[in-house]
Amino acid sequence: MSIVTVQLGQCGNQVGHELFDLLCSDAQQGQRKLYSTASCERFFHQTAHGELVARAVLVDMEPKVINQSISRAVKGGRWRYGESSHFSQKQGSGNNWANGYCVHGPRHRDVVEELVRREVERCDRLAGLMAMMSVAGGTGSGVGTYVTQCLRDIYPKSFILNHLTWPYGTGEVIVQNYNSVLTLAHLYQLSDAILVHENDTVHRICSQLLNIKHISFSDVNRVIAHQLGSIMQPALTADSHGVYSRNPLGELVSALTCHPEYKLLSVCTIPQMSSSSIAYSAFSWPGLLKHLRQMLISNTKMEEGIDWQVRPPAGSERTRSLTGPSFNTSLANLLILRGKDVYSAETGGFEDPALYTSWLPSEEAFNLWKSPVPFNKYEKSATLVSNSQALLRPLDNMVGKAWNMFASRAYIHQYIKFGISEEDFLDSFTSLEQVISSYSQLC
Amino acid sequence: MTQSVVVQVGQCGNQVGCRFWDLALREHAHVNKKGLYDEALSSFFRNVDSRKSDGGACGIGGRIQHLKARAVLVDMEEGVVNEILQGPLREVFDSTQLLTDVSGSGNNWAVGHMTYGSAYREQIVDKLRKAVEHCDCLQCFFLIHSMGGGTGSGLGTRVLSLLEEEFPEVCRIVTSIYPSAEDDVITSPYNSVLAMRELTEHADCVLPIENQSLVDIVDKIKRMSHSGKPGLVIKRDSTIISGQGGLSGAEKPFDAMNNIVANLLLNITSSARFEGSLNMDLNEIAMNLVPFPRLHYLVPSLTPLYTLADVSVPTRRLDQMFSDAFSKDHQLIRADPKHSLYLACALMVRGNAQVSDLRRNIERLKPSLPFVSWNQEGWKTGLCSVPPVGHSHSLLALANNTCVKPTFMELRDRFTKLYRKKAHLHHYLQVEGMEQSFFSEATNSLSSLIEEYHHLDATKGRLMPDAPRLSIAR
Ligand SMILES: Nc1nc2c(ncn2[C@@H]2O[C@H](COP(=O)(O)OP(=O)(O)OP(=O)(O)O)[C@@H](O)[C@H]2O)c(=O)[nH]1
Ligand SMILES: Nc1nc2c(ncn2[C@@H]2O[C@H](COP(=O)(O)OP(=O)(O)OP(=O)(O)O)[C@@H](O)[C@H]2O)c(=O)[nH]1
Ligand SMILES: [Mg+2]
Ligand SMILES: [Mg+2]
Numbered sequence: 001m002s003i004v005t006v007q008l009g010q011c012g013n014q015v016g017h018e019l020f021d022l023l024c025s026d027a028q029q030g031q032r033k034l035y036s037t038a039s040c041e042r043f044f045h046q047t048a049h050g051e052l053v054a055r056a057v058l059v060d061m062e063p064k065v066i067n068q069s070i071s072r073a074v075k076g077g078r079w080r081y082g083e084s085s086h087f088s089q090k091q092g093s094g095n096n097w098a099n100g101y102c103v104h105g106p107r108h109r110d111v112v113e114e115l116v117r118r119e120v121e122r123c124d125r126l127a128g129l130m131a132m133m134s135v136a137g138g139t140g141s142g143v144g145t146y147v148t149q150c151l152r153d154i155y156p157k158s159f160i161l162n163h164l165t166w167p168y169g170t171g172e173v174i175v176q177n178y179n180s181v182l183t184l185a186h187l188y189q190l191s192d193a194i195l196v197h198e199n200d201t202v203h204r205i206c207s208q209l210l211n212i213k214h215i216s217f218s219d220v221n222r223v224i225a226h227q228l229g230s231i232m233q234p235a236l237t238a239d240s241h242g243v244y245s246r247n248p249l250g251e252l253v254s255a256l257t258c259h260p261e262y263k264l265l266s267v268c269t270i271p272q273m274s275s276s277s278i279a280y281s282a283f284s285w286p287g288l289l290k291h292l293r294q295m296l297i298s299n300t301k302m303e304e305g306i307d308w309q310v311r312p313p314a315g316s317e318r319t320r321s322l323t324g325p326s327f328n329t330s331l332a333n334l335l336i337l338r339g340k341d342v343y344s345a346e347t348g349g350f351e352d353p354a355l356y357t358s359w360l361p362s363e364e365a366f367n368l369w370k371s372p373v374p375f376n377k378y379e380k381s382a383t384l385v386s387n388s389q390a391l392l393r394p395l396d397n398m399v400g401k402a403w404n405m406f407a408s409r410a411y412i413h414q415y416i417k418f419g420i421s422e423e424d425f426l427d428s429f430t431s432l433e434q435v436i437s438s439y440s441q442l443c
Numbered sequence: 444m445t446q447s448v449v450v451q452v453g454q455c456g457n458q459v460g461c462r463f464w465d466l467a468l469r470e471h472a473h474v475n476k477k478g479l480y481d482e483a484l485s486s487f488f489r490n491v492d493s494r495k496s497d498g499g500a501c502g503i504g505g506r507i508q509h510l511k512a513r514a515v516l517v518d519m520e521e522g523v524v525n526e527i528l529q530g531p532l533r534e535v536f537d538s539t540q541l542l543t544d545v546s547g548s549g550n551n552w553a554v555g556h557m558t559y560g561s562a563y564r565e566q567i568v569d570k571l572r573k574a575v576e577h578c579d580c581l582q583c584f585f586l587i588h589s590m591g592g593g594t595g596s597g598l599g600t601r602v603l604s605l606l607e608e609e610f611p612e613v614c615r616i617v618t619s620i621y622p623s624a625e626d627d628v629i630t631s632p633y634n635s636v637l638a639m640r641e642l643t644e645h646a647d648c649v650l651p652i653e654n655q656s657l658v659d660i661v662d663k664i665k666r667m668s669h670s671g672k673p674g675l676v677i678k679r680d681s682t683i684i685s686g687q688g689g690l691s692g693a694e695k696p697f698d699a700m701n702n703i704v705a706n707l708l709l710n711i712t713s714s715a716r717f718e719g720s721l722n723m724d725l726n727e728i729a730m731n732l733v734p735f736p737r738l739h740y741l742v743p744s745l746t747p748l749y750t751l752a753d754v755s756v757p758t759r760r761l762d763q764m765f766s767d768a769f770s771k772d773h774q775l776i777r778a779d780p781k782h783s784l785y786l787a788c789a790l791m792v793r794g795n796a797q798v799s800d801l802r803r804n805i806e807r808l809k810p811s812l813p814f815v816s817w818n819q820e821g822w823k824t825g826l827c828s829v830p831p832v833g834h835s836h837s838l839l840a841l842a843n844n845t846c847v848k849p850t851f852m853e854l855r856d857r858f859t860k861l862y863r864k865k866a867h868l869h870h871y872l873q874v875e876g877m878e879q880s881f882f883s884e885a886t887n888s889l890s891s892l893i894e895e896y897h898h899l900d901a902t903k904g905r906l907m908p909d910a911p912r913l914s915i916a917r
Binding site: 010014062063064065067068089090091092094095096138168169170171172173174175203206207212213214215216217218220399400401403404405406407408410411413414426429430433434437 | 444445482579580582718720721722724726727729730731732733734735736787797798799800801802805806809816817818819820821822823824909910912913914915
């Protein structure tokens with residue numbers, strides 16, 4: 001089964017390019033026919049000449065980024081984008097969600113839908129759609145939300161995953177919190193699952209784990225691509241009976257988002273290190289999994305500065321204090337292990353009911369995928385996709401800052417100009433406060 | 444890609460504009476090695492094949508034939524424009540893009556705004572429309588003018604409201620040169636205050652620039668380059684006041700000052716013209732920097748102002764560039780943003796710099812910069828991969844900061860001094876269409892603007908509690 005990706009805006013198109021590059025190079029490493037075939041079917045189609053063409057649609061409201069992504073893929077020589085599967089305009093959405101959602105989205109609806117439809121028709125079977133974008137700008141966030149809405153209408157039964165890049169906390173777009181709030185509130189009604197990467201976290205991984213001195217967006221995007229790839233590449237699931245699972249999106253969604261109030265997924269992967277260090281490091285599954293589990297419960301998003309003091313609450317504490325301030329309660333977790341000796345890995349630590357809310361049995365809350373094929377140069381690698389309180393604090397910050405700005409009505413005139421009213425803002429705030437409240441009451 | 448049209452009005456507007464076109468050509472010649480007319484060039488230039496009978500434009504990707512500036516030149520005397528037409532830039536302009544009269548506005552806003560504004564209205568609109576027709580996606584008008592004279596200030600602001608009337612969708616960014624206190628135009632406070640009201644009401648963004656600041660920067664650079672300390676050699680073509688490598692030869696009095704303004708315009712548009720890992724389009728400027736419609740005065744600062752010839756410690760130099768952008772002597776108005784209140788701030792970086800350089804410097808500088816309570820992280824950043832000619836990197840900071848207030852207050856004081864004595868008032872009132880109420884309305888407008896900045900200033904340093912959050916019924 002195949003996944004059709006829609007890359008939107010500068011971020012979506014830059015991250016998307018990095019993702020396909022990684023998927024392709026990972027699939028082509030070594031002699032692993034089945035893995036490679038399954039991966040290629042998922043993300044690429046092959047032309048009569050044997051060229052790999054990404055199952056992707058590129059959308060931006062300005063031409064520069066898309067042109068660059070297309071020509072970079074061509075230069076790389078291993079895969080490329082479809083000749084006519086991109087759409088760009090001349091002038092971006094100016095970091096204005098309303099401009100993207102109310103103006104550009106509707107204006108170009110037909111073209112974009114047609115591009116996606118063509119890509120979907122090329123798939124023997126469609127596993128689902130993935131829309132990739134940032135939430136801070138205008139095109140990815142606004143047009144991205146609009147396009148997600150259209151796709152939801154056209155493909156009511158397909159799985160739709162949104163991959164979102166959250167902005168640096170210290171700001172790069174001044175209205176980023178407004179755009180984020182509007183995007184998230186709308187996507188929450190449309191999407192099956194919302195997978196989030198925070199730029200701050202990924203940036204720290206680049207500097208502290210990968211030791212990169214001058215971190216560029218490409219570096220950041222390679223880390224995101226690595227984590228996404230380790231989720232998306234073929235793996236064996238509990239009931240796939242020894243063959244690679246057919247529907248990664250569907251299984252991801254059913255493993256993690258069983259309740260419509262809880263759709264926010266965070267990711268962490270270990271190990272992550274500079275390629276020069278990999279050669280000198282040996283990993284054991286118990287060691288990796290012990291770290292990963294502690295990262296989960298202490299909500300540390302990378303393998304550095306893990307707080308080992310945090311423990312799951314004992315049964316009696318649970319009801320009394322809700323959850324302790326530092327303990328991260330999960331609704332559901334999906335653990336994906338790839339590499340050598342994967343069948344010997346002991347994952348019992350993740351099945352502990354104390355990690356999960358009381359209202360979901362831990363057999364349902366925990367899922368495990370495995371693949372014996374080493375992923376992207378790592379002999380062993382473990383990725384955890386988590387529907388937990390991990391994103392609660394950044395979400396709360398985002399909403400809080402946007403609300404402060406809204407209280408003084410700063411910048412609102414820019415949105416009103418394109419047809420978004422103060423009431424629309426209030427609706428979005430209300431629905432996100434609801435999400436915040438739901439996640440904070442997980443126990 | 445989008446296009447912009449430059450509208451230059453009056454002596455100052457045209458002289459600054461002229462420097463802009465010269466340096467823009469230099470920059471594109473430097474980047475564009477193939478001699479092909481590319482998207483980047485198309486943002487400010489048309490490519491015209493004079494052999495075609497219709498003088499038709501050639502498309503993107505073809506060879507460069509004749510580059511024509513997307514500009515409209517307006518002056519109510521002939522001197523400056525004629526000089527341009529005899530100079531090396533004459534090829535860049537068509538006679539159809541020019542509009543001149545003979546006698547000037549005599550440093551009288553009313554003559555420019557009322558008399559010439561009414562007489563030339565149709566012709567101006569006509570020329571603007573022609574320029575607009577040549578664009579397939581017009582994004583922005585750049586109006587360049589001075590505040591102190593009659594034509595730039597009076598007719599220039601008349602053109603501004605015509606732009607709003609005729610092309611309401613297109614962003615209007617105004618570069619306004621403010622007179623220094625010792626300006627030889629006696630009526631400059633009248634002209635400036637009358638013009639200010641128009642700017643406040645009709646512009647999307649105004650980039651205020653004080654001539655005194657330009658003079659100070661030019662003096663400083665000249666001092667540095669003559670100091671002759673060993674190891675402190677400044678490369679000639681890498682100072683921001685240099686026109687080397689451009690078409691024009693001998694430098695005229697205002698050239699060094701005007702080159703600074705021209706560089707400002709090049710940098711502000713660089714991210715719209717060239718690629719980068721974090722693009723910043725022109726429509727993002729107002730969106731990010733203008734929280735309330737009238738408060739759209741953005742204080743520019745440019746760094747580096749010069750480059751030392753020895754390129755020893757690149758990272759330190761990069762960080763120095765960020766620090767300098769916030770120092771007093773790099774601002775294009777005489778103001779101290781660090782000790783006033785930031786409403787918002789944009790950092791537009793060109794050249795060899797990455798997102799980590801931005802993050803590091805923002806983290807480093809943030810504690811020393813006061814931001815308004817509801818915009819504590821009020822940063823907008825852009826990364827354009829193409830540096831300016833002669834530099835490895837550069838930074839343009841645009842600050843929406845209450846530090847403009849003293850400049851405006853000083854202007855109001857100078858205005859009041861004249862107005863109290865009714866000095867020169869009759870020159871204005873005898874102009875048809877001009878009324879005394881214009882003066883009082885203009886000062887009221889300025890005063891209320893000052894008051895708005897003042898209110899914001901008063902919140903500085905005060906701990907503002909977070910707005911109580913919406914509560915959710917469970
Ligand atoms: N991780 C990552 N983040 C990016 C990248 N490019 C942009 N961003 C982030 O995306 C946000 C800005 O949104 P963009 O994607 O540039 O905006 P856009 O969707 O193109 O929308 P407009 O330009 O406003 O039309 C900021 O938070 C940036 O940090 C990238 O390549 N990688
Ligand atoms: N920076 C700079 N300032 C200039 C230049 N030319 C004139 N000025 C300033 O502009 C103000 C005078 O306005 P001008 O632009 O000369 O006047 P004008 O718009 O042509 O109007 P009239 O001459 O009255 O018709 C004074 O403050 C001058 O110092 C220039 O080339 N560069
Ligand atoms: Mg963009
Ligand atoms: Mg003049």
